[in-house]
Amino acid sequence: MVQIPKVPSESALPSPLQRSVPTSADVARLAGVSRATVSYVLNNTSAVRISEPTRRRVHEAAKELGYVPHAAARSLRAGHSRMVLMPTPHVAVGGLYSQFFNELQWALSRLDYTVVQYGGVGLRGDEAARAWAELRPVAVIVPSGGLGPEGVAVLKRSGARAVVMLSPEAVDGAHVLILDHGGVGYSAGRHLIERGRRRIGVVVPQEPGLGIYSRPRLEGIRRAVNGTEATVTELPLAYDEQAAGRLAANWRSLDLDAVFAYNDEYAMLVMRALQDEGIGIPDEAAVIGADDLMLGRLLRPRLSTVHLDLPAGRDLAELVDRAVREPGLAPTTHDVLGATVMHRESS
Amino acid sequence: MVQIPKVPSESALPSPLQRSVPTSADVARLAGVSRATVSYVLNNTSAVRISEPTRRRVHEAAKELGYVPHAAARSLRAGHSRMVLMPTPHVAVGGLYSQFFNELQWALSRLDYTVVQYGGVGLRGDEAARAWAELRPVAVIVPSGGLGPEGVAVLKRSGARAVVMLSPEAVDGAHVLILDHGGVGYSAGRHLIERGRRRIGVVVPQEPGLGIYSRPRLEGIRRAVNGTEATVTELPLAYDEQAAGRLAANWRSLDLDAVFAYNDEYAMLVMRALQDEGIGIPDEAAVIGADDLMLGRLLRPRLSTVHLDLPAGRDLAELVDRAVREPGLAPTTHDVLGATVMHRESS
DNA sequence: TTGAAAGCGATACCAG
């Protein structure tokens, strides 16, 4: 890491008399009108007609002072805001989610909402909900579970008209889009079994925050082997080459014929390690990932994967908008995570 | 994409009498004390001593009502906030930046700042600056240029005590950490020339927002060949397999012996396509990427790359904190992007 | 067409 040099603190340098920030009252004074008039002009209030010369004077004064309205004061007065709060996920999620959230953000902006990602780092559950509630957002979108019915209640009591969660399970009071990661594991499991595999290893990432995804995926593959003669073996794995190397070195003693690698990045890591150990893919070991990243198509053999159908950001934005406009709307719960196996060459 | 089913709008459902959100006045009423006392108790104001029974009553009332303080009202009254605003980058940047920003966010939280990522989608330059200024953040961290001295001035006039930019060039009034992407290209160029390459292709991504990074990298490699007999050829490339395939098919007619692929992901794409075309790496074509992603080490041959030394999030957080606490501090400008070639097997 | 003033929610001063 490059060091940022420490700057000698220029003690008590009499800074150029930091003018305090201009308010609408300052604009009014400079333009020689009342604050009300300033408000009318700058907000283009249609209910009131202001003479053209006055408008110009106000605009000029505002520009001269560099006036910028104070959002907090405004929404305090208005009693509501159009802020949609989206807590940032605690763990670095993959490129798939980034893309989804970009799309969502864009769609919400189109509907005239201000999207704010809030970094509640140390907080969990209800504590987090309280922190979010302090901002009085009109809606909250929680990317990944972790919020119980009490948390939802806190948010609603403090004015949130919609709480939308992407969660593995339904939560009382919230609109929930159920991202059934179990289906991802299940699809992978069915696929491997259909291709004649019986002794399936399942990579379980060691990164702490990934459990909410990896556990359901593991459960899903367990469901898939249920009633068959196939077996499932957990393979804990850190995301680094050494760990993958150790796994590969042990591979033959594990006596497995397939591996579901949690996602494509872990799959690449595992596949590389197995190949370096001289293990043939897919003959000796079938490998399947998940997320359908571009990188999987670039591997040799091409990586089989489970493609995730996330909801369109646009649809989610519309759900939020509807919930905001009709607070009476009963919270809904939908399964929205499609899982489709993309069979390529590694399985 | 999975459709979210449209919900029949339950017209005018008499919602369960949405109690309006509780204020400190409500708490005061329920506890039988004044609003001032509520404030003292809930903020643990040390200058004032409140009797234990009163404290308990206030706390109980607050809990019963589910009271959550109103951040906007509080900071309006206080005249300042501890919000650090970080506009979200317009273009999906790579995993390297995500990691850096996560670290930064964590470090700022430790210093008791509230980090807010703000999605100003359609806005650019001064317009964006005005939108940010409305939130009255105590500091603004701009991830990637695009803000001129006027924009900085707007932010400062509206109360921002620090404006920190990660930018290719110095900007008046802002603390600037110069991310010299030119150095990345330069290092790659020097490396290739030292290894005897003379006809260097440089991948220029076609994704719109990537120009701010790719242009300086290209300029850097131009600087590196200056005064040598080596040449530089631009290779526009979209991030998909077809485009890479076309490039590879044309490769021999281009008569190049090396390629700097903008970053590791493009490098993987290009390397794969070249290999599929039967072009030997590094013999026929040397390939070097940038960003030093894990994936490069997993490729065969292992990908040479330019490692970027980003500033530590912790250091940047401290710079922000110092600037906030000493507004008189003169804005500083530092070069902070180290570039180190990691020579592996592809070059 | 414009101005005076109330009030959004929380805090901090000054009395009591």
Next chain:
DNA sequence: CTGGTATCGCTTTCAA
């Protein structure tokens, strides 16, 4: 120890 009250910046009636 506790309560009244002015205040932050802005919008919006109601009067003039």
